[in-house]
Amino acid sequence: MPVFEARDIVKTYPGVRALDGVSFDLRPGEVHAVVGENGAGKSTLIHVLSGVTLPESGILLLDGRPVVFPSPHEAARHGIGVVFQELSLVEDLSIAENLFVGRQPAGRLGLIDRRALRRQAAALLSEFRWNVDPETPVRELRSAQRQVVEILKALSLGPRVLILDEPTSSLAAREKGLLFNCLRRLRREGRSIVYISHRLAEVFEIADRVTVLRDGRRVDTRRASDLAEGDLVRLMVGRELSDVYGTRLHALGAERLRLVDGRRRGAFAGITLSVRRGEIVGLAGLAGAGRTELGRALFGAEPLDEGTIILDGATLRIRTPGDAIRAGIAYLTESRKEDGLFLELTLRENCAAPRLGDFCGRFGLLDDGAITRFAESCRKSHRIASPGVQAPVASLSGGNQQKVLLAMWLGIRPRVLIADEPTRGVDVGARSEICQMLRGLAANGTAILLISSDLPELLGLSDRIVVLRGGRLAGEFQGSQATEEAILACAAGVTEGAAA
């Protein structure tokens, strides 16, 4: 009998059916991997299992009895431990205090018993064979070590079910070995583990069973030993491409942008790539592979430590976004709310942001009429649904906000456009309009570097796909070689990509 089970879970977010009748069961003493592409519904499933969100329908069964988890705290009380991708540690506190946050051993008067705290933390750390002073502030730890603290924190509750969301994304090989040993021990003790990962090799290394999600539905659950890597990739992808992406009708021009031996410490190294006029080059890779960092470096947001950028044959020095904008390089950020748009400002002000200088008349005064006219033309040509150019951008829908971001950057008439996840979080209609805009831009000679975690989109739009893995070039795919299976395998490190 399964120890923990979810039946027919449905969860919708505005515009997205994140989980559409998904069932999932966990047996005692097994490691059960959940895999799927970005947006397949893995995170939502974890959120439902751990009480972060309540599903609209469907039930959870613990030991065969229905349970409702209105909060993560309630789930934890029932023995469900979770390690989330986003770290939740308090940087200024010590490892020990983080491990036992909210339940530090207390003595008389409710004061924390430091000695007991230290002793318990040390015991936990030694179980993991990690030789570190429990009093070390988390601030001083590397990200992989923080991840270990996070995992130990979940383990310290002695959970019956442990849910790990991408636990190895920042772990070095040694720490990964320790983690896997620890998981095997938990399995021997009869505890159950839900394991989410993009890295298929790890899935095969540790998992007993694998559940594949795609577009919010469960495709299949199989024993890991019955599967080959190729089967798994096919189960994850297996989808028809529609023609939202269009086809390229124009010929490619001369080389427009070239990066030679680009390096940025802690992000990527040895990257050489080129984009021709009218070409769309896709950048594929897992989260943390260095794609966004590469895009931001080309734009000067976090500039290159080493490497040469050549635009239309001339070597450029790009140290700030201002340098890039003057050279005609535009960057669509992956998080429009975080660092893309000025949400409280009006549509009009947003459109003008990267090119205020163009609206400058005598004495450094702005020509407000010209800004309004420009914003009106943006609104019309990009079909931005808004009450007017004086509306704050925060009042627009996600898809329209993304179009504002695009309009803002097309305004500088870019020679190179770096588009980072240009269709993230937008609905199907806006998505196809955005794809058409990118095509139209390429037809006019702009070189486009497209970063996307959405493989069908990447394949549909790109003339060529470059795969990054761990900050290095892992492969390049073109034409019939470029399949979802091949790219996913290359990005996850299952096979080497063809060096083109």
Place this chain on the structure above:
Amino acid sequence: MIAERRSATRASPAAAAVRLLDQREFMILYILLLGCVGVAHAVPEFLSRENFSAILLALADQSIIAIGMTLLLVSGGFDLSVGSTMALAGACTAIWLAAGAPVPVAILAGLGVGVLIGLLNGLIIACVGINPFITTLGMMSLARGLLMVVTDGQNVSGLPQSFTVLGQGAFLGIQYPILFSLALVGAGDFLLRRSRWLRQCYYIGGNEKAARLSGIDVDRVKVICYVATGLLAALAGIMITARLGSASTTAGKGLELRVISAVIIGGASLKGGVGTIAGAFLGALLMSVIISAINLLGVELNWIDFVLGATLLLAVMADRLSAERGGSRG
């Protein structure tokens, strides 16, 4: 549908007038007029020329400093050190004058003190990355302390008449400080609305990261805004020294919070991205009129701080509530 209707009515002149009245500046103006009529009804001398010039004269230093403070609040910062800067610059000018320096030299040197303090504030905030609260709190105490050291805790008086005339003279019956502050407020308001360079403040206050990615040199704009604020505070300090004929060691105490209140009543927000200098001036004017009304109506003066605090809270809450009613703009 609603959106369409709204954009259709926007074109009509009546709607344009409504929209104009909807702006913060007009709202304060409206409240001011209403209040003035009310008070004048009870105390006719409230409307006298003497009373108004007393209000504007007392307002001169605040409104000059409010120009800089608006730039800072719009770009998402603020400055607690303006009161101390003002006093220190005034005292330095006075000391140099007393030591026999020519008037223009002493004034320039005093302004230099303000620039220096602003530059330090700006560099510490923008380049070292310490937050504005801590930085300017430290600078507030530091500048006040320096003032006590250089003046030995004594007021500086005995200033030449060629200097005091700048604060005491009048043109067409209006004192120089009033003319001077109104001119600066007018120019500042125009520039913040229209100049390309100052417009960058709104972007920085709106979303600093996005402003950086839009090619705005955020650090430089911030430093220059702090320098401008220091300069304006020094100017106010020198002006008030000239008007009073001596430099006081307690000048400008508590002024920083009064100015910040005025700017916020005028429509700015600590979050940045909104606010105008005209609004800030009207906010300061509203506070001064309230003080004057309390005086003239014979209400006990101890009520002044209470009423000013209530005004600030009411203004901010009214803003919040109308934003919620209008939706989206949180």
